[in-house]
Amino acid sequence: MNLELQKGSRSKLLAAILLSLMTVFVVRLFYLQIIQHDYYVNTANKEQLKRLTIPAKRGVIYALDGNTPVPIVMNQTVYTVFADPQMTNDNEKIIDTIRQIAGGNARDNLQSLLEKRNSRYQILATKISRVQADKIKKLKLMGVGFQEESQRVYTEGSLASQTLGFVDFGGIGRYGVEAKLNSRLTGKDGLLQSVTDVSDVPLTIGNNNINKPAVNGDNIVLSIDRNIQSHTEQALTDGLKRTGATRGSAIVMDPQSGKVLAMANLPTYNPAKFNEVTDAASFNNNVVSAPYEPGSDMKTLTMATGIDKGVVSADSTYVNTDHIQVDDRTISNASYGQTGTISFQHAMNWSLNTGFVTVAERLGDGSSITIGARNTMYDYFYNKFHLGQITGLEVDGEVTGTIIPPTSADGNAVRYATMAFGQGMDVTMIQVASAFCSIVNGGKYYKPTVISGIIDNNGKYVTNKIVDPTATISKSTADQVRQMTQIARNSNFAGVDKPGYYVGGKTGTSQVAKNGTYATDETIATYLGYGGSEEMSRYVIMVQVSGDHKEFAGNYDAMPIFTDISNWMLNYLELQPKG
Amino acid sequence: MSYQHTQTFNSRRQKNWSRNQNTVAFASAIKLGPVAHTVLVALMITVLGLIYLTQATKATSFDYATEKIDSQIAELNTQKNDLQIENARLTALETVKSSSVASTMTTPATTDYISQ
Numbered sequence: 001m002n003l004e005l006q007k008g009s010r011s012k013l014l015a016a017i018l019l020s021l022m023t024v025f026v027v028r029l030f031y032l033q034i035i036q037h038d039y040y041v042n043t044a045n046k047e048q049l050k051r052l053t054i055p056a057k058r059g060v061i062y063a064l065d066g067n068t069p070v071p072i073v074m075n076q077t078v079y080t081v082f083a084d085p086q087m088t089n090d091n092e093k094i095i096d097t098i099r100q101i102a103g104g105n106a107r108d109n110l111q112s113l114l115e116k117r118n119s120r121y122q123i124l125a126t127k128i129s130r131v132q133a134d135k136i137k138k139l140k141l142m143g144v145g146f147q148e149e150s151q152r153v154y155t156e157g158s159l160a161s162q163t164l165g166f167v168d169f170g171g172i173g174r175y176g177v178e179a180k181l182n183s184r185l186t187g188k189d190g191l192l193q194s195v196t197d198v199s200d201v202p203l204t205i206g207n208n209n210i211n212k213p214a215v216n217g218d219n220i221v222l223s224i225d226r227n228i229q230s231h232t233e234q235a236l237t238d239g240l241k242r243t244g245a246t247r248g249s250a251i252v253m254d255p256q257s258g259k260v261l262a263m264a265n266l267p268t269y270n271p272a273k274f275n276e277v278t279d280a281a282s283f284n285n286n287v288v289s290a291p292y293e294p295g296s297d298m299k300t301l302t303m304a305t306g307i308d309k310g311v312v313s314a315d316s317t318y319v320n321t322d323h324i325q326v327d328d329r330t331i332s333n334a335s336y337g338q339t340g341t342i343s344f345q346h347a348m349n350w351s352l353n354t355g356f357v358t359v360a361e362r363l364g365d366g367s368s369i370t371i372g373a374r375n376t377m378y379d380y381f382y383n384k385f386h387l388g389q390i391t392g393l394e395v396d397g398e399v400t401g402t403i404i405p406p407t408s409a410d411g412n413a414v415r416y417a418t419m420a421f422g423q424g425m426d427v428t429m430i431q432v433a434s435a436f437c438s439i440v441n442g443g444k445y446y447k448p449t450v451i452s453g454i455i456d457n458n459g460k461y462v463t464n465k466i467v468d469p470t471a472t473i474s475k476s477t478a479d480q481v482r483q484m485t486q487i488a489r490n491s492n493f494a495g496v497d498k499p500g501y502y503v504g505g506k507t508g509t510s511q512v513a514k515n516g517t518y519a520t521d522e523t524i525a526t527y528l529g530y531g532g533s534e535e536m537s538r539y540v541i542m543v544q545v546s547g548d549h550k551e552f553a554g555n556y557d558a559m560p561i562f563t564d565i566s567n568w569m570l571n572y573l574e575l576q577p578k579g
Numbered sequence: 580m581s582y583q584h585t586q587t588f589n590s591r592r593q594k595n596w597s598r599n600q601n602t603v604a605f606a607s608a609i610k611l612g613p614v615a616h617t618v619l620v621a622l623m624i625t626v627l628g629l630i631y632l633t634q635a636t637k638a639t640s641f642d643y644a645t646e647k648i649d650s651q652i653a654e655l656n657t658q659k660n661d662l663q664i665e666n667a668r669l670t671a672l673e674t675v676k677s678s679s680v681a682s683t684m685t686t687p688a689t690t691d692y693i694s695q
Contacts, residue, residue, distance in 0.1 A: 014614060071667050077657050130657055155667040203642045205635065230672050576692045 049208060050196045056187030058150070059217030061164060061177060063226040064452060069461050070226060072156045073164055073178075073271075079133040080147040081125040085116050087143030094124070094141050101135050102128050127151065158270045160229050162285035163222070163263050163395055163450060166271035174274075175283045177450065179396035181220060190214030219455035221463075223259035228252055231568050232262040239545060239561035240266055245525075246547035249286045251429055252565065253540045255437035255530065257466050258446025260393070260430075261539065263287050286544075289397040291426035295510030296351045296554065297436075297528040297542075298422030300481055301387075303348065304439055305380040306359035308477040314345040314484050324354045326369065326417040331357055334509070348484050349491045351507060356420040369413040374406035377416055384472040385435035386445060387427045393448050401426040422508065432528065433542040435472070440504075440530040440537040443478040444469035482530070482537070489529065492555065496563045498570050500577020502537070505529020505562060507554030512546075525552035527562040531569060533578065539569050 032040065061073035081098060088094060091114045098106045102125035107113060113122040124144070128136075133146055152167045165176025173182035193210035194202035202209075236248045252262040269282045277283065284290065306312040322336045333352045347355025357369075364373030381387045381403055388403030403425050404411045418424035430448055438445040446469045453463035473481075486504030489497075497503045508526035511518040524546040532538035543558045543565075552558070570577075611619075668674065675681060 011612060011614070018614075018617065070670070071663070074660075074664050074667060076660065076664055130661060153664055155664065155671050157671070157673055159672065201643060201646045203639050205639065226672060 045208070048195045049206065050194060050200060050202070052192040052194070052200075052202070054190030054192055054212075054214040055150075056189050056214040057216040058152070058167070058171075059185040059187065060219045060455070061185075062219065062221040062455060063156075063160070063224045063229070064221065065226055069221045069453075069455060072154065072159065072222075072226065074153045074155060075150045076153045077130060077148055078127045078151050079130070080123055080149065081128060081133070081136060082121055082123050082145050082147065083114060084120050084143045084145070085114050085122055086120060088114055089142045091115075093139075094144060097136060097139055097141065098124050101132050105132075152272070154270070154272045156226060157272075158268050159226060159233065160222075160224055160263065161268050161271050162265045162283065162287075163224060164271055165283075165396060166274040168274075173396075175397065176285060176395050177220070177222065180394050181218075185217040185220065187217035188215040220451060221453045221455060221461060222450055223254075223261060223452040224263065224450065225261050227572060228569070229262040229264065231572075232565055233264045233266075233268070235561050235564040235568070236264050236266055236543070238564070239543070239557070242560070243525075243545055243552060243557040244547070245545040245550065245552055245557065247286070248543070248545045248561075249290075249429060250541065250543045250561065250565065251287050251433050252569070253433055253437055253448065255441040255446075255537050255540045258434065258437065258448045258469075259452060260448060260450045263395075263450070285395055285397060287429045288391075288393055288395055289399050289428070291399055291401040291428050292524055292544075293423050293425060293510045293513065294427050294432050295422040295508035295524070295526060297432055297506055297508035297526055298419070298425075299348065299351065299356050300439060300485060300506050300528070301381065301385055301435055302356045302359050302377075302420045303344065303484065304473050304477055304481045305377060306344075306363060307480055308380070308473040309363060309376060311362040312344055312359050314348075314480055315343050317341050317343050318347075318355060318358045320347070320352060320354050322352075322354065324357045324417075326357060326414050327412070329414050329417075331417055345484055345487060348506070349488045353421040357417045360416055360420040369416050371406055374411060374413070374416045377419065378403065378405050378411075380472075381419070381425075384445065384470075385431075385438065387431050387435060388425065389431075391428075391430050391434055391448050393430055394450050398430070399428060401428055401431060403427070422510065429526075429542050429544060433540055436528055436530070436542070437540050438469075438472040439478050439481050440540060441478070442475040443471055443473045445472045485529065493559060493563070496560075497531075498567050498577065500579050501531060501570055501575065502534040503529065503531040503566055505541075505559070507559060509552070509554045519549075521549045521551065522546075523551045523553070525554045525557040527554050527558035529562050529566065531566045532573075532575065538573055538575060539566075541565050541569070 058075055060071050060075065062069035063072045064070070081102065083094065091111070094114060095110045098110060105128050106125040107123065110124055113124065116122060136144070137146065154161075154164070161176075163176050165174055165178035167178055168174050171186075173179040173185060178185065191210055191212040192202060193208065194204075195206040195209070196202050232250050232252055236250050240246070240248045246267075248264075248266040250262070250264045251260060253260055263285065265284070265286050267279070267282050269277045274283075303312070307314075318341070320333075320339050320342050322333045322339055324331050331353055333354055335350060335352070338346065338350045338352060342355075344355055344359070346352075360369045360373055360377060361367055363376050364370030382389065382405070388401045390398055390400055404415055406416070415424045434445065434448045447467050449464070451464060453461055456462050482504060485506050486502060489503060489505045492507075506528050508528065510524040510526065512522045512524060513519075514522075524544060526542065526544045528540075528542045530537040530540045541562050543561045545552050545557050545561070
């Protein structure tokens with residue numbers, strides 16, 4: 001037997017073994033990389049590829065300080081401190097630290113929370129600031145972690161709270177601008193899809209990376225002037241204290257643009273503590289969400305309709321007997337004694353219901369409120385003055401109110417006779433104030449707005465374009481009604497205004513319909529007026545006060561609040577008096 | 580492939596470049612078999628792999644640097660935001676109204692206007 005191997009046989013054997021091994025590797029790699037490709041790619045992606053949401057920042061809300069935007073709703077990063085009781089090893093130190101640094105934001109029962117060994121997550125403190133969180137982090141407490149979150153900060157406290165609304169714990173805007181413009185303020189979250197390491201640090205390796213930046217919410221500038229808002233709230237608070245009313249609302253508008261300069265409601269609340277509010281009615285912005293019968297404020301619009309149609313003028317006369325018959329109903333004045341042949345100016349001064357029912361009659365055949373008269377009144381009230389419909393003000397909760405059309409069975413002569421002096425209809429303060437703006441500005445209806453512009457990405461204040469107004473009445477009609485209200489104010493409340501200015505207005509005392517009938521123990525007091533120079537009105541103010549089972553009068557309870565705001569506005573706007 | 584042993588070394592370069600000079604032709608005594616070749620090829624592939632790995636790691640190290648800078652930017656933005664909030668609070672109407680300056684202000688007895 002020849003044991004000597006043939007020449008080259010070892011090399012051949014080794015080569016064969018290597019080749020075999022290589023074949024095994026190649027086959028295995030083929031199986032793994034080609035046949036099982038999708039499976040392993042998916043498995044790897046599951047472990048390595050992370051989809052991280054880049055949260056969009058909620059837009060900041062600004063108010064105006066004169067013409068300068070100032071932030072009044074901002075975002076602040078706050079932290080929740082939590083512990084894993086199974087990981088903590090020095091509970092005494094943790095408790096001392098949290099109590100010392102977090103203070104009132106720490107939970108009361110820290111000891112018992114940390115002793116829950118079967119739990120992996122216990123919250124020790126909430127809403128602590130970055131500085132506080134940094135102090136705790138430096139101590140490197142075992143088993144203690146932090147969760148970052150963003151919360152709204154209301155730098156002006158409760159100022160304009162019903163206009164602003166708030167953001168709930170789920171990050172959704174509720175009430176006011178926060179709710180109405182929630183989608184604009186929220187922005188759009190971005191997406192970061194990337195291979196990450198064990199610490200979730202995104203790496204640029206891989207072909208499936210996506211980096212879609214977040215689109216932050218709009219930074220909105222309100223037309224609310226914080227100084228006017230503050231004074232309006234103060235005047236309303238003082239007025240309610242003086243009158244004993246429990247509810248009050250006020251709105252200040254720029255009649256030359258339709259911008260809302262202030263909008264206040266009492267009782268109010270602090271949006272930062274919305275969860276502590278016991279009466280949800282405090283959240284409502286009654287300027288837009290509480291329809292009521294406008295009462296005598298409406299007489300300005302009825303007069304405007306009559307003058308514009310050429311059937312009456314301020315100096316036209318009628319015979320006042322303190323009562324007027326409409327179909328089977330007798331309508332009476334609230335104040336008696338101004339009987340005889342009197343002018344419509346006189347009727348305006350004394351707020352006589354009979355005068356404005358007469359205007360409605362003259363829109364018809366002169367002695368009755370015909371269908372033609374009703375159609376005319378409806379056209380002016382609904383189509384031109386936009387009563388009984390959404391104005392589109394950018395706050396949540398606006399309601400339409402009701403103007404019954406003449407085509408309805410209820411739209412009869414009696415209905416329209418009462419509508420002539422502000423009963424038998426439901427409107428909101430914003431509707432009435434916006435309509436009145438069109439009287440004091442010469443007959444142009446501007447869509448009311450509470451938004452003045454935005455702060456763009458470069459930090460520049462970009463103002464919104466004012467929407468073109470629609471025509472309501474002729475300029476001569478508007479000027480005449482404006483003058484009538486100026487005379488009415490001066491005849492009743494001479495000396496209350498700063499001298500040298502052109503200020504006018506109309507009182508309103510509305511009955512309250514409850515259970516289908518007017519309450520005998522409750523009225524709503526309003527005052528609707530304007531101020532500025534004879535050439536141009538610079539502001540319109542509407543005030544309303546009320547309370548359950550309480551009677552209030554426009555001239556005693558609402559008018560002084562108007563005067564307070566009006567005189568302050570004349571100073572604030574730096575208007576020079578004449579004479 | 581076969582190799583022939585020789586004691587004479589002729590330099591081809593000198594032969595070509597100058598006359599009457601000895602030339603040497605060197606033939607290596609080290610023989611490389613197929614295994615050695617395979618190992619060498621494997622080593623070269625390994626080196627290439629290492630070079631690739633170094634570059635890939637370098638890119639990843641940039642990611643860590645980027646992440647660090649991003650964190651710093653975020654931290655500074657948070658600090659800036661906190662300062663803006665503090666500024667807004669300090670200039671809020673309530674703060675201004677209750678300030679010591681405001682408390683010493685008085686209402687003017689008369690007001691005059693510059694005629695225009």
